Amino acid sequence: MPFDQALRFASIWLASTSFIGLTLGAGLPEWLAVLTGAALIVALLRNAGGKSVGRLATYALISTTGWNLLVIVGFLGFWVDMLWVSGELLPAGVHFLMILMIIKLFNLKRRRDYLHLYAISLVAILAAGSLTTDLWYLPIFLLYLFVGVWTLLLFQLTKHPEESGILTMSVAMRPQPLASVSQVTPQFFWLANGLALATFGLTVVIFFTIPRVGAGFYQKGFGENIRTSGFSETVNLGEIGPIKRDPSVVMRVELSDGPPQEAGRLYLRGVAFDQYDGKAWTNRLNHRRAVSEDAVGTFVLRSSRSLATPRLGDTIRQNILLEPLDTPVLFAAPLVERVSGKFPSVQSDLTGSVYLPFPSSSRIEYSVLSRSNPVLPEDLGAEPSVYPESVIRHFLQIPSQPERIAVLAKEITHTQRTIYDKATAIHSFLTHNFRYSLDAPLAEQDQPLEEFLFTRKTGYCEHYATAMVIMLRTIGIPARLVTGFLATEWNEYGNYYVVRQQDAHAWVEVHLPHSGWITMDPTPPSIESIGSGSPAWHALGRMLDTIRLQWGRFFVQYSAADQLAVVRELKAGSTSARNKAFDSISTLFSPFMAMFGGMAGYASKGTIQSLAELLIPTLIGLAVLLWLGIRRPWVKGMISKKTTRDEQVIMQLYGRMIGHLARKGIAKLTAMPPLEFVRLTQERWSNAGSAVASITDLYCRARFGQISPTREELSLAEDHLRDLMTLEKP
């Protein structure tokens, strides 16, 4: 493809990319999007040489005055738009920008028109960046960067088409096709792509290192708030069930100690409930007190297990990224020992639940150290034991209800001796005789528990949990209902659990005299929860989720503090720090590589903040690379300045040479053109011939060919002149 055609293509693609960015960012009304899209397609087809379209477009051409009038109308429309229709600067400006782009697309005649188009595209992609922070912006922006490098390269190279005047030969005598510089050759193709990649690499480096400003103007504190239920003061039976159809992601839990639990499940405890009134659970022990802060940002919960012999279970370290929820609860695996995060304070209640002082409106990240609670051997023994008063007071409450639940509980457990065996018996009774269903009745029943146990024998997780708690209490075993999430979806690419709304769950904590509270889940595994669809598709989904996580963590939420940390570590210079920085970058890019392998249409809602911070260093990187990659700067004014200076130098040299030769008796007549004078000199003074020829050649190129000499050529010419001065004429 010839350069100028390639340039037109690249320019239109550049405009298209920024247009796509704006459209996906929902910055355009439909009619304007359709109009701009049509204009871009027409422009592309025209360039591709579609004859009929080309002719059509020529008919549609309006005179210059007409276009100017259109611009003025568009500008007036912009004011109307801003003052009355949109009422805001950004959308109105974006609309006006697109109108300008359409007008420019039909007026790509001179080189400055191309520059205008680039400027419009740049503003458009910046506007798109300030409209969205979703992940799809990244591929669009990368595409923009890529096409941008191509466009600027081509723009630079088409500047002197006559310099590369080379053509192909197609005669049988020379079978091999001749490479030509004015065409887009494979070498050029890879050079341009390499340059684009290098630009991107440099961008990343600059992004992580250049000091950043607040940019508070762009930071909208948005992020979708997920409505939840079951984590507040009360939970109604049948309330959690409907949530179980919502696949939106609530949190992601990284396990720093490696692979998931053997069962592939992780219970993330939210709130515990002690009081049941026959229909709903409430938490009476909700008096929260602040948790003492160990170090800055680290809060230690005092173990409530001091009454029994402390026997340590396995520790679980979790790194939790929690989406904004309408609850202040901090979820974690039981039992929480230590919470660290950027919180001013953390509260806990008597049931061991952990809270923030108020719900967060943005995504928060915290890490938790939990210790699992195993059943101690003492509890497996037969001897009866005594519960502490506080436990009996709170966790044996039973609502007034039919006798038959208690009868059923006794029936199930009468052969069992120990508390633990009794609990296990009820647990297995529920898991084996009942069926899990999402089509269970709603909460508006008089006696939901009785209905569940004796009539329907099918229900949600909270039915099971409630049944178990009440049955345990009727036989005198303290128990409580716990709500939270059951994480089952392990993401092997990012080593974390994805927890969705549909993973909301309720289960039971049973108090054993020695072990304390242990977790039991009477809900049988759901058949329906096993997802449909091919495993490959699921793997792709997990891959994309990983990328989104890294995107949010490394770019969108990359703050001055993070940057400071990177810089500090780099400054420390330790290999571990360098490895860490390298690791974070490589973790970021490994999923990208995977993404480019198999990314198709992907649209989802991401999160928070603006990307202006990403864009500005990118552009700086682009400029720097172009400066380095192409010897001459691409700002036109700079070129002419440079040319003028070098041209003056070579013309001075030439003038001095003429003067010197005249003194030696070889005068240049006014009617003697330069090359003729060279021949004359060569005839009369053959020793000086080569020096004169080379200086004259440089002079002619600069004076008549507008090809400015390079530094080396200039210094060479100076050497020649010096030699000439010392040369003796015979």
Place this chain on the structure above:
Amino acid sequence: MNSTDIIRAIQENIARVIKGKPQVIEMSLVALLARGHLLLEDVPGVGKTTLAHSLAKSLDCSFKRIQFTSDLLPSDIVGVSIFNRQKQAFEFMPGPIFANIVLADEINRTTPKTQSSLLEAMSEAQISFDNKTYPLNQPFMVIATQNPAEYHGTFPLPESQLDRFLMRLRIGYPSPEEEKKVLDRPQSLHPAEELRPLLATHDVLLLQDQVDRVLMDESITDYLLAIVQRTRQSDLLSLGVSTRGALALSRAAKALSLVRGRTYCLPDDIKELAPIVLSHRIMVARTQGLHQRNFEQAERIIQDLVDSIPVPV
């Protein structure tokens, strides 16, 4: 291989046939690349026809030769309509002008009527016949020859037609050494037949397009115009150079720059080309007492004139 190398290869190719005349070969290429036509004026037997033939051969172009005689008719050049019995209609049979390179041998031997039938073809690159227009092949170049020694029974070309030739060249006798080489060559085969094509017609068009992109500095344009202006004001000349002449000089200078491997024109190009591009477009004043058509004198006048005009520095 870039355009300069290709052009050099063609020149060497032709030089294998036309011995010792590199300048003539170079200028004929200039005429071709400038989309011009060539008038070769010299005595018989110095290789006018051979030059045209070998140029066509080197370019993989179609080549036709028309021997101009006093009884030649326009239809012998352009073509004729023949009645087709099957189709019950007249059919146009294209004449020898439908070729890429047309050699019009001894063009001044035919009548002005026939000469003028070349006129449209040369300037418009098309011919009209029976109210219909037929485009000619591209590239299209007419190489006309005429013999300056004989004037008996000739019809000198009118000014309008001379102006349509980009340049007028003389070949001249070769030096004895070169002539010896010509004699040593085997005589059984026409020398031009040995040549192999180096450039396809398509590439010729590309080269012609490249000529348009050769840079001519404003100062050189001014220099060119100064020369043209001087011919119009000179007392020695009764007819100066037309605007078409100025245009021809500019195009020729660009083509010469390309042939010499430059992307820009130099004053040297203009000065070198001025005599051969301009001398057939002017008329020497009667006060000079010589034949108006004395081209040699015209060339000398142009040369003197150019020698007095300052070149841009």
